[in-house]
Amino acid sequence: MNQTRARGRFITFEGIDGAGKSSQIAAVVALLQARGLTVDQTREPGGTALGEKLRELLLHEPMHLETEAMLMFAARREHLAARIHPALEAGSWVVSDRFTDATYAYQVGGRGLDAAKFSALEDWVHPGFQPDLTLVFDLPPEVAAARVANTGNAPDRFEREQRDFFERVRAAYLERAHMAPQRICVIAADRAPEQIRAEIEAIVAERFFR
Numbered sequence: 001m002n003q004t005r006a007r008g009r010f011i012t013f014e015g016i017d018g019a020g021k022s023s024q025i026a027a028v029v030a031l032l033q034a035r036g037l038t039v040d041q042t043r044e045p046g047g048t049a050l051g052e053k054l055r056e057l058l059l060h061e062p063m064h065l066e067t068e069a070m071l072m073f074a075a076r077r078e079h080l081a082a083r084i085h086p087a088l089e090a091g092s093w094v095v096s097d098r099f100t101d102a103t104y105a106y107q108v109g110g111r112g113l114d115a116a117k118f119s120a121l122e123d124w125v126h127p128g129f130q131p132d133l134t135l136v137f138d139l140p141p142e143v144a145a146a147r148v149a150n151t152g153n154a155p156d157r158f159e160r161e162q163r164d165f166f167e168r169v170r171a172a173y174l175e176r177a178h179m180a181p182q183r184i185c186v187i188a189a190d191r192a193p194e195q196i197r198a199e200i201e202a203i204v205a206e207r208f209f210r
């Protein structure tokens with residue numbers, strides 16, 4: 001029998017640093033796997049050997065804002081070609097810690113990149129392609145900053161930014177969610193992990209398994 005496997009779905013997690021994405025991503029991956037799906041868990045910047053090298057530069061090397069935006073999209077181009085598209089076509093689901101909404105939030109919102117330049121890069125790198133579902137973890141920057149400080153890890157170039165930067169990033173995420181309400185769900189992330197997890201499970205079930 002010539003049965004082709006259905007194309008996989010692409011789910012992305014977004015939010016300011018310390019929003020609490022990491023553990024919830026693990027829960028969603030486990031949930032999908034429990035349904036018998038093959039899941040590829042990945043992240044941006046990164047996700048490929050080249051992308052991880054670019055990530056090192058992006059997180060630690062000072063650079064011009066437009067260099068930063070183009071390197072984010074360069075890493076993404078590689079990620080799409082080498083990993084995301086092949087996985088989806090093979091029927092795997094792809095769950096990524098960040099994607100293009102992060103460039104809108106951090107580079108346009110946080111750093112002030114020209115929105116037209118962002119759109120040009122987005123249209124070049126993935127014309128007509130967006131995640132099937134994006135979860136934006138939303139919380140006050142001071143709460144997120146306290147969580148990041150508690151981890152005890154050395155902060156990277158982004159995590160060292162001040163509260164007003166993260167206020168702008170947060171606002172840009174909310175603006176982006178407003179522009180694509182069918183795709184982007186905003187999650188109140190200043191709650192207990194179990195509550196957040198239950199809400200996400202309900203969203204995923206409603207969106208994909210109803």
Ligand SMILES: Nc1ncnc2c1ncn2[C@@H]1O[C@H](COP(=O)(O)OP(=O)(O)O)[C@@H](O)[C@H]1O
Nearest residue numbers: 017018019020021022023147148151191192193
């Ligand atoms: N809902 C939550 N309430 C309180 N602390 C949390 C919550 N979710 C995550 N944390 C803690 O906050 C820190 C950052 O979480 P993490 O998942 O790494 O965030 P992100 O991946 O969004 O940067 C970790 O120490 C984690 O244990």
Ligand SMILES: Cc1cn([C@H]2C[C@H](O)[C@@H](COP(=O)(O)OP(=O)(O)O)O2)c(=O)[nH]c1=O
Nearest residue numbers: 017044045072098099102103106107158159
């Ligand atoms: C994908 C992406 C990430 N970033 C930033 C956001 C984060 O501060 C950083 C790395 O993301 P992340 O993996 O969430 O950091 P961590 O592992 O420390 O939780 O890169 C951008 O500024 N633009 C982008 O397009």
